[in-house]
Amino acid sequence: MKILIATAYDYPHAGGLSTHVATLQAGLEALGHEVDVLSFSDVSPISRKLLAQGPSFLLNKLKRGKGIIWSHKMRQRFLKALIEKNKDKQYDIINAQDPFTTLAALESGIPTVSTVHGYMTFESVSKGSMDEGSTEAKIMQDIEVQAYQGTRKIITVDQRLRDYVKDLSGVQGTAVSNFIDIHGFEPNKTKKAELRKTYNVDVEAPVIFVPRRLTKKNGVIYPALALPQILKSVPNAQLIYAGSGEALANIKEIVAEHKLEEHVTLLGAVSHDTVKDYYALSDVVLVPSVHSAGVEEATSISALEAMGSGSPLVACAVGGLKEIVINGEDGILVEEKNVEELAEATAYLLQNPEKGQEMADKARAKIEQDYSHIAAAKKYLEIYESALK
Structure with a gap:
């Protein structure tokens, strides 16, 4: 055809x-x-x-x-x-x-x-x-x-x-x-240290990755709002955004207000291949989508990519995200716009990497079978x- x-x-x-x-x-x-x-x-x-x-x-x-x-x-x-x-x-x-x-x-x-x-x-x-x-x-x-x-x-x-x-x-x-292309997004955590050196990311730091277009419905301000609480239990955590959009100014304001400059990296729009590398070098991926003007997240490709890449996922319980993530089994779902829940879930996975790996393994198996x-x-x-x- x-x-x-x-x-x-x-x-x-x-x-x-x-x-x-x-x-x-x-x-x-x-x-x-x-x-x-x-x-x-x-x-x-x-x-x-x-x-x-x-x-x-x-x-x-x-x-x-x-x-x-x-x-x-x-x-x-x-x-x-x-x-x-x-x-x-x-x-x-x-x-x-x-x-x-x-x-x-x-x-x-x-x-x-x-x-x-x-x-x-x-x-x-x-x-x-x-x-x-x-x-x-x-x-x-x-x-x-x-x-x-x-x-x-x-x-x-x-x-x-x-x-x-x-x-x-x-x-x-x-x-x-x-x-997703299940062959293009395969777990590659063995290269984590090498990729961090390539992208000038601290080899020892716990890394939180937000692979989202910076727009309101993607809830991208909430990881920055949650970061001060995360830092209380994980002081050297790094938050990395990959994406561009109208919410960039809001994120910069939050970063400046809470003096988070040393803990936040804004990559802007990057190639898909680069995003794959950041999934591999990260410890936790966040997909913090929210309802906005009647809009809900569909079956998020970012969430599927995270699950396929071997990275544990924290997502908000909205739209299609509720269809693809079983809370506590192959990822963690939190209430949308709930900064405290987002911070707690993220810190939990950073402090319990073995539990995160268990969720990530189950998520990868689901992606291979269903997506x-x-x-x-x-x-x-x-x-x-x-x-x-």
């Missing part, structure tokens, strides 16, 4: 959607299928700036939300043109990764299925890109409905998103949990074939 995966966002980029696309492509190709990816990154830099990003910035100055709708509609036009340009490759199916790409793909006449990764309108509100209940939010949600009702099949990355799509559009989707990219690719193929009938 010849498959086109398309997205109106940049590819590759630091984030779960990009990781999903790369891993799905690898799984489908491993099964013998031909897969191409088209994205906003394939648009010329001049067109991107002059027609999408520049006007978006100016329109948002007039009213919050106008710019993001302009930008996304321009991305839709760009994707439509790219798909038309590549029609001679005779794709059997397009797998669109967002509503605007779905609409672009539908215009091509090529059979289209859509993967829903999140609550597009609510996430825009959560990030502060538009106001809740505004005209712009209504327009964005209408676009979601149009895309969901127009596509042949819908795949969601967790059950809550499937329910959301059904409630919003009346269309029944199929939930296929996120997944393999090959198994997920087979499920996607079944949906593609159903859509083509």
Whole structure:
């Protein structure tokens, strides 16, 4: 089968959607299928700036939300043109990764299925890109409905998103949990000391890793808020963030207020390969997601990667995280926004590495059985074939 995966966002980029696309492509190709990816990154830099990003910035100055709708509609036009340009490759199916790409793909006449990764309108509100209940939010949600009702099949990355799509559009989707390349994320703790020297991380320090885009729904301020309490029992602990986003300023304020500069490292956006190394050199991984403007964490790729890498995981009991982590068995779940619980769980794993290793071993076994990219690719193929009938 010849498959086109398309997205109106940049590819590759630091984030779960990009990781999903790369891993799905690898799984489908491993099964013998031909897969191409088209994205906003394939648009010329001049067109991107002059027609999408520049006007978006100016329109948002007039009213919050106008710019993001302009930008996304321009991305839709760009994707439509790219798909038309590549029609001679005779794709059997397009797998669109967002509503605007779905609409672009539908215009091509090529059979289209859509993967829903999140609550597009609510996430825009959560990030502060538009106001809740505004005209712009209504327009964005209408676009979601149009895309969901127009596509042949819908795949969601967790059950809550499937329910959301059904409630919003009346269309029944199929939930296929996120997944990882189980060969790319293998326990590699034997190289911990070597990797710490490579990245200039204290070989003796207990390391807490937060591999999260720095946005509100990911709860990234809470590890920094919990760190002073963690330091009381683990004085030489180091907290490392890998990611970028609008919450960076908040984290810096917390670090400065509590004088944590010697204990916190902000890497910014780093490559996926670098993130893999930080999983291997870390002692505990945190995925502190929270509810924000109606948005819940889906089946977190970061959590799956941590579990696959052999690192013990502490996560908040929200969204898809409750589906993939059995509290106390293959990870620890804590109440969202509960700084004390987060600190206690993290300190416990740092002080009891043998217990953490036991959880990590069980987590790895679960990933191999239930969250393999090959198994997920087979499920996607079944949906593609159903859509083509």
